[in-house]
Structures are given as C-alpha cells and as structure tokens.
Amino acid sequence: MAVLSMVEAIRSTLELEMARDERVMVLGEDVGRSGGVFRATDGLQARFGAERVVDMPVAEAAIVGASIGLASAGMVPVAELQFLGFAYQAYHQIAGQLGRMRSRANGRFGIQVTVRAPYGGGVRAPELHSDAFESVLAHCPGLKVVAPATAADAKGLLATAIRDPDPVMYLEPLKGYRLVRDEVPEGEHLVPFGRARVARPGTDVTVVAWSAMVGVAEEAAAAAAGDGISVEVLDLRTLVPLDVAALGEAVARTGRAVVLEEAPQTAGFGAEVVATIQEEAFLSLEAPIRRVSGYDTPIPMPAMEDDYVPDLRRALAAIRETARY
Amino acid sequence: MAEPLRIIAPDGSQVGEPPAGLGDGELHSMLRLMLLGRRIDQKAISLQRRGKLGTYAPLSGQEAASVGSVFAIDRASDWVVPQYREQLAMLHMGLRLSTYLLQRMGHPAGAEIPADANLYPQQVALAAHLPHAVGLAWGFQLTGRDAMVLTYFGDGASSEGDFHEACNLAGIRGAPVVFVCQNNGWAISTPWSIQSAAETIAGRADGYGMPGVLVDGNDVLATYEVTRKARERALAGEGPTLIEAVTTRLGAHTTADDPTRYVSPEQVEAARALDPIARFTAWLRATDRWDDEAEALAVKWCDGEIERAVEEFDATPKPRHGAFFDDVYAEEPERLRRQRERFHADRAELEEG
Numbered sequence: 001m002a003v004l005s006m007v008e009a010i011r012s013t014l015e016l017e018m019a020r021d022e023r024v025m026v027l028g029e030d031v032g033r034s035g036g037v038f039r040a041t042d043g044l045q046a047r048f049g050a051e052r053v054v055d056m057p058v059a060e061a062a063i064v065g066a067s068i069g070l071a072s073a074g075m076v077p078v079a080e081l082q083f084l085g086f087a088y089q090a091y092h093q094i095a096g097q098l099g100r101m102r103s104r105a106n107g108r109f110g111i112q113v114t115v116r117a118p119y120g121g122g123v124r125a126p127e128l129h130s131d132a133f134e135s136v137l138a139h140c141p142g143l144k145v146v147a148p149a150t151a152a153d154a155k156g157l158l159a160t161a162i163r164d165p166d167p168v169m170y171l172e173p174l175k176g177y178r179l180v181r182d183e184v185p186e187g188e189h190l191v192p193f194g195r196a197r198v199a200r201p202g203t204d205v206t207v208v209a210w211s212a213m214v215g216v217a218e219e220a221a222a223a224a225a226g227d228g229i230s231v232e233v234l235d236l237r238t239l240v241p242l243d244v245a246a247l248g249e250a251v252a253r254t255g256r257a258v259v260l261e262e263a264p265q266t267a268g269f270g271a272e273v274v275a276t277i278q279e280e281a282f283l284s285l286e287a288p289i290r291r292v293s294g295y296d297t298p299i300p301m302p303a304m305e306d307d308y309v310p311d312l313r314r315a316l317a318a319i320r321e322t323a324r325y
Numbered sequence: 326m327a328e329p330l331r332i333i334a335p336d337g338s339q340v341g342e343p344p345a346g347l348g349d350g351e352l353h354s355m356l357r358l359m360l361l362g363r364r365i366d367q368k369a370i371s372l373q374r375r376g377k378l379g380t381y382a383p384l385s386g387q388e389a390a391s392v393g394s395v396f397a398i399d400r401a402s403d404w405v406v407p408q409y410r411e412q413l414a415m416l417h418m419g420l421r422l423s424t425y426l427l428q429r430m431g432h433p434a435g436a437e438i439p440a441d442a443n444l445y446p447q448q449v450a451l452a453a454h455l456p457h458a459v460g461l462a463w464g465f466q467l468t469g470r471d472a473m474v475l476t477y478f479g480d481g482a483s484s485e486g487d488f489h490e491a492c493n494l495a496g497i498r499g500a501p502v503v504f505v506c507q508n509n510g511w512a513i514s515t516p517w518s519i520q521s522a523a524e525t526i527a528g529r530a531d532g533y534g535m536p537g538v539l540v541d542g543n544d545v546l547a548t549y550e551v552t553r554k555a556r557e558r559a560l561a562g563e564g565p566t567l568i569e570a571v572t573t574r575l576g577a578h579t580t581a582d583d584p585t586r587y588v589s590p591e592q593v594e595a596a597r598a599l600d601p602i603a604r605f606t607a608w609l610r611a612t613d614r615w616d617d618e619a620e621a622l623a624v625k626w627c628d629g630e631i632e633r634a635v636e637e638f639d640a641t642p643k644p645r646h647g648a649f650f651d652d653v654y655a656e657e658p659e660r661l662r663r664q665r666e667r668f669h670a671d672r673a674e675l676e677e678g
Contacts (some may be wrong), residue, residue, distance in 0.1 A: 025504075051467060056498060062490035065456025066463060069406075072445070073464020096450050097457070105446040106436045107652035142653050165655040192660060212638070241658035 001181040006176045009184050010040045010116075010150035013158045014078065016187075018048050021076060024162060027054040028063060028080030028116075037082055038118065038177055055308045060090035067113045068097060077113050078162055084119035084171060085128035090146075091136075097143025097199045098167045114161045114168045120262050121309040122175035126303040128175065131299055132263040133213075135272070137169045138239045143292040144168045144193060145239040149214035151182045153237055156191030164193070173212035180215065194241035202232035205323050206250040208273050210236040213310065217260050220315035229323045239269055247273065248280025255286035256325070262309055265293040285325035292317045327525065329539045329571050332546040335599050337607025344550045347396075349614050353623070355396055355545055357607060359388035359602050361627045362413045365422070366576065368631050369429065373580045378429045383412050384542070386575035390507045390603035391477075392417070393548025394570070398475050398556055406458035406476040406559040410507065411607070414477065418444040422630060423637035433648045434641055451482040455491035461558075462495070462502035473501035473559040475552070481512025483526045492567065496533040501559035503552060504567045507542060509574040527569035535565045542570025543601035548609075573599050613623040646672050 004012070018024045026041055032055040035042030045053035056063050060081055087094060094115070101109045121130040138145045146161055146168055148154040154172070161168035162292035173180070199214055200221050209217040214235045221231035234250050236243065251257050257277055261272040274289045283316050292310045300308050332341035347355075366383040369380035373381045384391065387410060394407065405418045416422060420440030428435025428447070433576070438444050445461075448454035465472045482488060483506055495502050506526045508515050523529065530537025536558075540551045545589035548570055556564035573596040577584045609615035650657075650665040657665070 057493055059490040059493065062456045062459070062494045065453070065487065065491070066460030069457040069460020069462070070464040070467070071460075073461050073470070075464050075467050078459075092450065094455065097453055101446070103649075104436060105438050106433065106507055108438055108440070108657055109446070116373045144654075168659070187393055222581070242660055244660055244663075256480075313335060 001185055003181055004151045005178050006039055006148075006151045006154045006172070006180040007040050007178060008060070009154040010158060010172065011042055011044075013155045014041060014044060017046065017159060018044065019051065021075040023074060024078060025052040025054065025075055026078050026080065027056050027067065028087045029056055029082050031055060031080050036080065041080065055233065059092045059236045060086050063232065064090040064093040064098060064115060067115070068093070068106055068111055071111045071113050072109055076162060079115045080114065081115060081117040083125070083129040084117040084133070085131040087117055088128075094137070094143070094169070095140045099140045102142060102166065111167050112164045112165050113151050114158070114170050114173060116170045118172040118174040118177065120174050121219050121299060121305045122212065124305070125174065127301060130305065132261070132294070134171055134239060135263060135267060135269040138209070138269055138272070143232060144239065145171065145172075146193065146237070147171045147211040147239060149176070149180070149199070149209070149211055149235050149278070150172065150238060152184045152189070153191055155184050156189045157193070157237060159188075160190050162194060171211060175212045176215065191271055193236065193238045193280045195213065195237065196243035196246035197235045197237055199233040199235045202230040202254070204230045204254055205256040205258060205319050206232045206234055206254045207258045207260055207315070207319065208234050208236065208247065208250075210239065213260040213262060214316055216312060217309060219312045220319055223312060223316050224319045224323070228319065229319060231319055235275075242272070242274055244280060251277050251281040252284040255284050256322045258290045258315070258322050260294060260310055260315055261291070261293045263294055265291060266296050268293055269306075287322050290322050292318045327539050329541040330375060330547050330551060331541040331544050332550065332660075333604055333608045334543050334545070335604055337611060339612075341547065343546050344553065346488050346553070347546075347549065350611070352476060352609060352614060353619065356602070356615070357623045357626060358392050358413050358417060359545065359605065360623055361630055362388045362391070363602060364631055365412060368635065370580060373424070377658050377669065378426065379431050380579045380581050381429050382579045383576040384410050384412050386573040386596060386601065387509060388413060389509055389545035389605065390505070390542035390548055390570040390572045394505050394552040395658035396477060397549050397552035398473065400443060402443070402470075402472040403556070404443040404445065404461060404472065404474045406454050406461065406474055407447045407450055407452070408454065408477050408482065409447050410446070410479070411477045414475075415444060415447065418438040418442050421637070422594050422634035423633055423641070426634060426638045427641060432641065433644050433657065436654070452478055452485035452487035452491070455487050456494065458502050459491045459495045459498070459500050462565075463498045465501060466498070471560060473503065473556055475503050475505065475556075477505050477507060478504065479512065480508040480510065480520055480526065481515065484520055485557055491531070492533040492535070492565070495565040496535050496586065499564035501562075501563045503555040503559060504565065506567070506569045507572050508569050509572045511574055511578065511588075513578040513582060514584075517538045519543065527567055533567070535567055537567045537569065539569050539571065542572035543599045543604060545601060574599075601643065621654040644675055
C-alpha cells in the first residue's frame with residue numbers, strides 16, 4: 001500500500017475508473033488543461049482526451065444539468081463543482097432535478113452521476129468558498145451524500161459513487177486535500193455506502209463526525225485519553241444512506257455522545273444525528289447529546305474562520321462535560 | 326421586427342413554398358393531431374371542472390407550433406425533451422393519451438413513458454430541462470449516435486438562467502439540439518413587452534454562436550420546414566439552432582388562471598384571427614387535400630381517441646398507498662425501507678379502524 005494524500009487518492013481513483021469504464025467522463029471548470037484548481041484531475045485530459053475530460057464554461061447549473069442528459073445518453077459523468085459554495089448556483093438542478101429523475105418517470109431514467117465538490121473551512125478561502133451545507137443536500141430525496149475523511153475512504157467511496165446507479169454528491173474536505181495522508185489500497189478498492197467506520201475505539205464517549213471533523217475528533221480523543229477519558233470516534237463516511245445501526249450500537253456501548261460538525265448549528269446534519277441516536281439508543285443515554293458546530297452566521301471571512309470552525313479545544317471541552325455529566 | 330417565416334397566411338392563402346417531403350397522408354395526420362389537441366383541451370377542462378383532473382395547461386392556439394416541429398424529426402431515433410404544453414408532441418412520440426390525463430391528476434401511472442418512446446418526462450420547472458436536452462444531445466455525439474434532440478420552452482422560460490447556460494453550452498459543444506421556443510406572448514399574465522426589452526428571442530442566438538430562426542408558429546408548414554432544416558443541420562454536425570415560433574394562447578395559462586383579468590377582448594379577437602387550425606384547414610381545402618368527408622372522419626377519429634383514453638383513465642384504479650416510495654433509488658436505503666414499513670403498518674392500523 002502506498003501513502004497518498006487525499007487529493008492524490010481522488011485523482012488516481014478517477015484515472016482508474018476512467019480506464020475501467022469508457023463511459024466515465026469528467027467535466028467541470030478548469031478540470032482539463034489545468035488539471036483542476038486543486039489538481040484533482042491532473043493528467044487526466046492528457047491520458048483520456050478532451051472529449052472525456054471536459055473544460056466547461058463557468059456555469060454550474062449547466063454542469064449538473066448537462067450531466068443529467070449525458071447520463072440519459074449512456075455516459076457516466078463525474079462533474080466537479082470547484083467549491084461547494086458554487087453549488088448554490090446549481091441548487092435548482094441538484095435538488096429539483098438530479099435526485100428526482102428516477103421517480104419522475106417511474107424508474108425509467110436512473111441518473112448515474114457523481115458530483116464532486118470540496119468544502120469546509122480552514123484554508124483561508126474567500127467568501128462562499130468554504131460553505132458547509134451538506135445537510136441541505138441530505139434533505140433532497142433521491143441523492144446520496146458522501147463525505148470521506150481519509151485518503152483510503154476517498155478512493156473507496158469515490159469508486160463506489162461512480163459505479164452507483166443513483167446520483168451521488170461526493171464532498172471532499174478542502175482542508176484535508178493535502179494534510180490528510182494515509183495508506184491507500186492499490187487496485188480495486190470499494191467502500192460500501194451506509195457503513196460508518198470506527199476511526200478510534202473507546203468506551204466512555206462516542207464522538208460522531210464526518211469529513212474534516214474526523215481529524216479534529218481524533219485529536220480531541222487523544223487529548224482526552226490524557227484525562228483518563230476513553231473516546232470512540234465514529235466516522236459516518238456517508239450521510240445518505242446513514243448507518244443508523246452503527247449510531248445506535250455505538251451509543252449503546254458508551255451511553256454518551258458528542259456530534260462534531262462545521263456547518264451552522266440550526267438544522268445542520270448534526271441535528272439529524274442527535275435525533276437518530278435518541279430514537280435508536282434512548283435508554284442507553286447517560287447524558288444529553290452535545291453538538292459542537294459552527295454558529296448560525298454566514299461562515300466568516302478567512303481572518304475570522306479559526307474562531308468559527310470547531311477545533312480541538314471546543315471538542316475536548318464538550319467531551320469532558322459529557323463524560324462528567 | 327423581422328418578419329417570421331410564413332408559408333400559409335392567416336387567411337389560408339399560400340405565400341411560400343410548401344415542404345417537398347410532406348405527402349397528403351402526413352399532412353392529414355398533422356391536421357388530425359391538431360384537431361385532437363383542441364378537443365383534448367375541451368375534455369380536460371371539463372374533467373377538471375368536475376374535479377377529476379388537477380390543474381390543466383391548455384394548448385389551444387399552439388397546435389401548429391407543437392405539431393409542425395415534432396413531425397419534422399424521426400421519432401424512431403430522435404428525442405423530445407418537453408416542457409408542459411407539448412401534449413401533442415408527447416403524444417406523437419408515443420405517450421398514451423390516458424397516461425397524459427392520469428398525469429394531470431397526479432396519478433403515478435401518469436409518469437409511465439413507454440420504453441420505446443424517445444421522450445423525457447415533461448418538465449415543470451421552467452427551462453430546467455434545457456441543460457438536460459443539451460447533455461442528451463452531447464451524449465449522442467460522444468456515443469456516436471446519429472440522432473438529435475428537440476426541446477421546447479416558452480417565452481417566460483427564456484428569462485431563466487438555465488436557458489442561457491443551456492444555449493451557451495450547446496453552442497460550445499456544437500450539440501445536435503434544436504431549441505423551439507413557443508412564444509405565445511404571455512407568461513401567465515406577463516406580456517412579452519415586460520418580459521424582455523429584446524424584440525425577439527431568436528435574436529439572442531447570435532450570442533450563443535448559433536442561428537436563430539423566427540417562424541410563424543401558427544403556420545404548421547413553416548414550423549415544420551424550419552425544424553426540418555435545423556434537424557438536418559444538427560445531424561450534419563453543424564450544431565444547434567434556436568427557433569422562435571411566434572404563436573398564440575387562445576385560452577388561459579392553466580385552469581387555475583383567469584385571463585379576463587389581463588387580456589382584453591380585442592386581444593382575444595386578434596388571437597382568434599390567427600387560429601392555426603382554421604388556417605391549415607383552409608389551405609388543405611384550397612389545394613384539394615381536404616373536404617367535409619375528411620373532416621367528419623377526422624372528428625370521428627378524435628372522438629374515438631378521447632373516448633378510449635377517458636375509458637382507460639376511468640378504469641385505472643386509485644394509486645396504491647405508498648407508491649411514492651417506489652423508484653426513489655435503484656436500491657432502497659435501509660432508512661427509507663424502515664419508513665416504508667412504518668407507513669404500511671400505520672395504514673394497516675388505520676384500515677383495521
């Protein structure tokens with residue numbers, strides 16, 4: 001196994017899937033000649049040509065909307081939105097169209113499309129670039145929502161997404177693109193949807209996280225160990241489908257849970273996690289479930305984002321409070 | 326303003342060269358379908374008034390724009406991506422009339438598009454289907470299919486961002502797609518004069534690197550001819566065309582709308598004078614292609630089609646409870662399966678009373 005950064009895992013998986021299936025194509029802004037602003041598609045156009053790795057006009061709705069039509073024609077588009085914040089300009093195609101085509105015609109038009117988009121703070125990106133609104137996407141029936149935290153999962157979940165007969169929103173942690181590095185299996189590697197991963201075993205408190213917050217959870221867990229608190233970190237990996245059983249089982253083991261997320265708190269996906277835990281493991285709960293999240297403000301400009309994005313200190317404080325409750 | 330292309334004048338007189346490829350059989354089929362459209366409106370509005378149909382968008386006045394364009398493509402290989410006032414194009418592509426009526430009452434059977442019909446589901450979000458049409462046509466290029474896409478929208482939809490993004494992309498890719506704008510002059514109550522400061526929609530084509538064609542959309546032969554040429558262009562690899570079919574809405578926007586609030590009696594009168602069916606019939610009669618007997622047979626055929634469709638409609642059982650759980654995903658996620666089971670358990674309890 002080779003140690004790869006997350007962005008390299010994504011790039012090499014795109015290459016593998018394109019080599020494996022000639023219907024797979026990549027389209028997005030700057031994905032071809034420049035290889036993507038984060039180099040996630042570097043070298044693909046040189047290998048597969050400009051017909052299959054397509055530089056698109058700056059038109060997010062057309063990138064998603066055309067992918068729907070391309071899929072109906074038998075292609076397997078992997079669309080890149082340069083930043084998830086730009087998906088606001090494609091939201092009507094994502095929520096109103098992409099996830100509904102299958103049911104709109106009683107199953108005749110399945111849309112095998114993956115939409116990749118990086119998101120989250122911590123990289124000093126301009127306004128709108130860092131927005132985390134995965135909960136909005138998870139609220140759209142017909143879509144699947146995937147948010148890997150490791151390079152190995154980035155590979156396994158992306159391969160599964162591309163081969164999935166339904167549309168998948170594949171969210172990549174901006175901050176983790178180069179910082180996250182781990183061992184990635186070579187060749188075929190598929191991670192099934194709807195299976196959470198225990199990133200760190202523990203017995204006292206379960207911290208639920210996904211995407212970039214898994215790393216924060218792991219740091220906080222290591223720090224809490226110094227206080228004698230044994231923290232389990234559960235990485236959801238996919239928000240839709242949600243591993244309901246794993247949430248229930250984890251909290252049944254520990255009786256205490258903290259949910260970590262970057263998005264504004266109100267109606268964030270963390271609220272869904274909290275509701276699910278109390279449905280599945282109410283009688284096991286020894287403490288209120290704590291949420292550590294962003295605030296109900298626009299995600300602030302870069303000079304202020306460190307105060308906004310949940311960090312080790314805030315996560316650790318919540319773990320301690322929950323453990324002692 | 327540029328004059329729209331015309332072959333038959335509103336009074337039925339011939340002012341241009343009729344398309345060479347159309348035989349009498351096809352001309353008759355076109356008129357029959359137009360007559361059917363007018364009668365579908367009457368039936369559907371009456372069903373709606375009796376509470377049997379939901380909101381209905383009548384097509385009266387736009388028969389020629391829909392029929393002329395769709396007859397110009399090859400329905401065995403080409404595709405139609407419709408908005409919601411293209412009943413006649415959808416029927417021509419293979420949608421059953423009873424299916425259409427069921428759709429208007431929101432019955433799931435109304436979403437059934439026959440497997441051999443090259444037809445996308447009708448689009449309710451204005452212009453949202455235009456990028457799909459471009460993607461589909463682009464996909465035909467990539468997969469080497471000798472086929473094109475005909476897509477429809479209205480003057481109101483031309484203000485949507487999706488219209489711009491779709492046309493721009495189609496131009497870049499040289500996609501084999503023909504955009505037909507049915508400009509009936511009204512977006513519900515909003516007239517073209519305050520929809521846009523532009524004289525025409527066709528004039529925007531320049532900005533997308535494609536030809537724009539202005540045609541009298543109430544002239545079925547002219548609409549056929551410009552669409553035929555645009556299709557030929559598309560299949561020859563010469564790219565997309567934007568057709569603006571200038572037409573008239575004789576009725577309301579939908580059964581939920583009261584046009585007397587914003588359309589003057591003079592405007593109604595002016596629209597009636599442009600009736601596409603009267604015009605086509607007059608031309609067919611003047612060229613000895615149509616007579617009272619043919620008219621009587623056509624009306625009988627229309628009545629038969631509608632009667633059969635309404636019978637099928639009436640004979641369709643109510644939707645199965647929970648049918649909305651079907652076909653959301655190819656494989657139902659665990660959580661959705663649990664919701665469906667809970668739904669059915671609730672239903673069972675309710676029925677046991």
